[in-house]
Amino acid sequence: QAVVxxxxxxxxxxxGTVTLTCGSSTGAVTSGHYPYWFxxxxxQVPRTLIYDTxxxxxxxxxxxxxxxHGDKAALxxxxxxxxxxxxxxxxxxxxxxRVFGGGTKLTVL
Amino acid sequence: xxxxxxxxxxxxxxGTSVKVSCxxxxxxxxxxxxxxxxxxxxxxxxxxxxxVVGNDNTHYAQKFHQRVTITRDMSTSTAYMELSSLESxxxxxxxxxxxxxxxxxxxxxxxxxxx
Numbered sequence: 737q738a739v740v741x742x743x744x745x746x747x748x749x750x751x752g753t754v755t756l757t758c759g760s761s762t763g764a765v766t767s768g769h770y771p772y773w774f775x776x777x778x779x780q781v782p783r784t785l786i787y788d789t790x791x792x793x794x795x796x797x798x799x800x801x802x803x804x805h806g807d808k809a810a811l812x813x814x815x816x817x818x819x820x821x822x823x824x825x826x827x828x829x830x831x832x833x834r835v836f837g838g839g840t841k842l843t844v845l
Numbered sequence: 846x847x848x849x850x851x852x853x854x855x856x857x858x859x860g861t862s863v864k865v866s867c868x869x870x871x872x873x874x875x876x877x878x879x880x881x882x883x884x885x886x887x888x889x890x891x892x893x894x895x896x897v898v899g900n901d902n903t904h905y906a907q908k909f910h911q912r913v914t915i916t917r918d919m920s921t922s923t924a925y926m927e928l929s930s931l932e933s934x935x936x937x938x939x940x941x942x943x944x945x946x947x948x949x950x951x952x953x954x955x956x957x958x959x960x
Contacts, residue, residue, distance in 0.1 A: 737907050772947065774890075781940065781950045782882075782890065793948060825890050833906040834892040836882075 738762045740828050742837035747845055748816045756840045757808040758826030764807035765828060771809035772827040773802055776839075782825065786811060816844050847871040849941050849951035856957045862929040865954045867941035874922035875899055877944050881915060881926045883937040884953075893939075896924060931958045 739761040748754035758771060765771060773786040784793045786802035789809065799815045809826060821844040826837040852866040867879060881893040894905035896915045903915050909928070917924045924941060938953040 774947070781953060782884075782947075783950065784947045787946045793946065823888070827890075827892065833894070833904060835906075836890040836892055838889060 737832065738828070738830055738835050740826060740835045740837035742824075742826060742840045744838065745841040745843065747843045748813065748820075750816055750818060750844055752816050753812065753814045754816060754842065755805065756811040756813075756824055756826075756842070757805060758810070758828065758837050759808045760828055762830070765804065765809045767804065769809070769828040769830070771802065771804075773800075773809075773811045774825045774827065775822050776825065777822045785824075813842075818844050820844055847943065847949050849943060849949055851939075851941060851951040851954045854955040854957070856959065857931050859932055859958055859960055861931055862927055863931060863956050864925055864927040865939050865941075865956070867924045867926070867951050869922045869924070869943065872943065874917075875919055879915070879917065879924040880942045880944075880947055881913075882940045882942060882947075884940065885934075885937045891937075893926065893928075898924070928956075931956075933958050 741759045767789050771789050774782040775785050776782040785796045790802040801812050803810050823839045825839045848870050850868045855863050857863050878897045880895040883891050893909050894915050896903045898917050912929045914927045936958045938955050940953045941951040
């Protein structure tokens with residue numbers, strides 16, 4: 737089974753910009769992996785932010801965007817807010833199924 | 846509104862099986878799919894598998910392939926995930942989520958495996 741890698745932790749200043757990435761042990765991440773991004777706050781259920789690389793859920797704030805960046809999928813947060821402090825998980829699709837990354841703990845400080 | 850309601854917490858002994866339900870409302874269950882995901886105590890999310898409700902096609906993660914069965918009952922708009930040969934490492938919160946967009950998510954079902 738493929739391994740999906742994310743930064744374990746990142747810190748961003750309020751109002752700042754940060755990019756979280758999502759890599760694959762099988763090689764470059766492409767649109768064919770249909771990258772997803774989920775946000776999870778403590779004690780809450782995960783919620784979908786981005787699907788199919790760059791498509792936003794209807795409730796996803798405009799400051800979040802998804803893309804392919806080099807050989808990885810990326811989630812960019814522009815203008816971080818205190819309420820964006822959370823765990824972020826990516827999910828990639830393979831022929832054998834779907835695999836989550838280990839998650840990135842984002843601190844807004 | 847779109848909603849998934851899951852069955853209550855379970856405590857199981859090693860070697861037994863658990864069956865978690867996920868009842869849908871507020872959307873067309875028959876034309877949707879249901880994903881199953883678990884979150885272990887270490888917080889990591891794991892994709893378990895999914896079912897396409899309309900044609901009953903299922904797809905399981907390799908890790909769970911031998912132990913998991915996902916089914917659905919269209920008469921009650923309910924999906925089920927059964928995991929067998931339970932081990933302590935299967936202690937986790939099990940979530941269902943609707944559609945390819947994983948929206949909405951159910952509230953989760955805590956399954957505890959302990960002797």
